[in-house]
Amino acid sequence: MEEPRARRLINEYLDGSIAAGDFAELQDALRASDELRRDLYDLMAVDRLLGERYELPDYISVQAQTMNDTWVARRGRTRKFFSSIGAAAAVLMLSAIVFFFVRGGPDPIVVEASVDGRFHVEGRAGGPAGPKPGEVLRIERGVVSAKLSPYIEACFEGPARVKVRDAKGNVELLEGRGYFEISPGGKGFEVHCNGSVVRDIGTKFGVALEPGGFIEVHVETGEVEITDAKGGVHPVESGRAVRYGTVGPMRPARLDMDDFVQALPWHRVLFHDDFEAVDGTPLSGRKPPTGGKWLVFSEGSKTMIRDGRLDTSYGYRTLSASCQSVEGQPGSHAYLLTFSTAVPENMGDKPGSADALERVTLLTREGTRLCSLVGRSADGHHWRLVDERSGVQSEPTGASALASHELTLLYESWSGRVVLYEGDSPQGRMLASLEGERGHRVGAVSIANEGQGDVAIDDLAVKVAVYAGKSAGRD
């Protein structure tokens, strides 16, 4: 059986829409091919994990009967009831036992980072499982939101460090700033900071620890009680802010909740091309799944998609595609360009080439070059970061344009900082960074090669995270 047909039948099998004749054919093919069975297992796993993530639990789906009668009816028709009333009672009893035995402990802390976020828990690269009591969450950049308990939501903006003190979710702010939102069950929640304790009495508030050791507490709603390092207790009501150090009096400060990021910045994919197309599909005029059409400004031979990639082999090229616009979205933007590379098809002409160049560039909305990754034969085709406005370059990195890598290029509009990370997010190893020009918006992406330079690119995407506030120097 041809591979595309086999995959289609597997998908139809997963969706329950496969015809009887096709199912028999699929079974024969599965019996005969280990590889096809592997495909089946992998796609089943994807299907199941997506189901886990998005399917409604049964008790909600019953409520949804009036919303979509057809699928509920279908589900009802196909449902086979195995268990007797006795078995149902046993299941109920079992569920109760499971609940009491297993749910007895506190909920683990769950964290989520902004797309430009980079964080660690005790040196472990961040994932959804957050810190345990006694562990330190370190946010290097971006924003991390943390559900410290069922009643306590927190948001930390990098750079920040926070230690979880106990199973109730009480924390110690070691560096940076955090915003806390506490629902009634979380009353009494404590933020320890430089010898003082900020205790919640039902509220939303922010705490900032400044580099000099001064602390600012801003109360948005409700009230907090601050116990200073000497044991003095100071209530602070909603709409008030205070500033204090380890010595000296507590003074009023100007309330500014904009100084605290209260939620993850929203993000959007501005451009994405996975180059999924039949071999030989021309790039010129191709409309990617997200973003503008590919434009070919120059080419030594026809630019075509091969093996699901954009491979510049066999000739020079300058290619560009525009990103979707985020016009009218005020705030500071962090742009992320991610892509993977593979070994280009034409490697025969690389040894001895003197003037070869590969370049992947973010362009401004005006169409000028902003920052690039540049590989040159003189550097062994290893990528360097280049600020195209000033010409400043990083040292060559360990990643070669002619090898398989997954890379993420970050540009911060508020600082002009450009960083290259290994992997598909800033969570990977940092390969290079430089200070570029601030204040630009990204409008397009460009790929170019010269001389005997070549690059084979897959999964090219540009994302933006938009920060509405002004904290962390993003005025």
Place this chain on the structure above:
Amino acid sequence: MPPEEESLDEFVQELTNCQSDLFFFIRALCGDPHAAADIRQAVNVILWRKRAKYRPGSSFKSWAFRVAQLEVKSYLRKARREKVMTFDEDLLECVASELPEVIDELPERRVALSDCLSKLTPKDDELIRHHYWSSGSLDMLARATDRSVGTLKARLFQLRASLRRCIQKKLRPTEA
């Protein structure tokens, strides 16, 4: 804690921990997610009844999978009589013997999928959410977005394939 209570505690922990894997195993063998949910309930009841046979420290998952395989066979026999499409016995044996390896990797795949989903375009994200939320019906989304059900289905198939590739890349970067 008395040894019996300790043993019961471990049994309940094991039973709870394997629910997701058990569902995947049953779903893969029987093909019907709704039947799989019912079969899992039946398997849970059997495991509970036979809990005295469980020896702490032995592989609970292997035991649960063996019980589940028998329950699925019983379901499939019934389904065949009702002319429902099901795997033949020999293929079922083969799949049942190969699946545990895939299931052992589900936690890593779950984390990888999370990352891969963040790369989706809003349109694709909406399609996936809608499909799984509505248990497969794409009619409503097709009407709302002025696209045909066939187009959405084809895109869904592509997305599954692309998520699969992305997961593989993350799990085995050197093979990608």
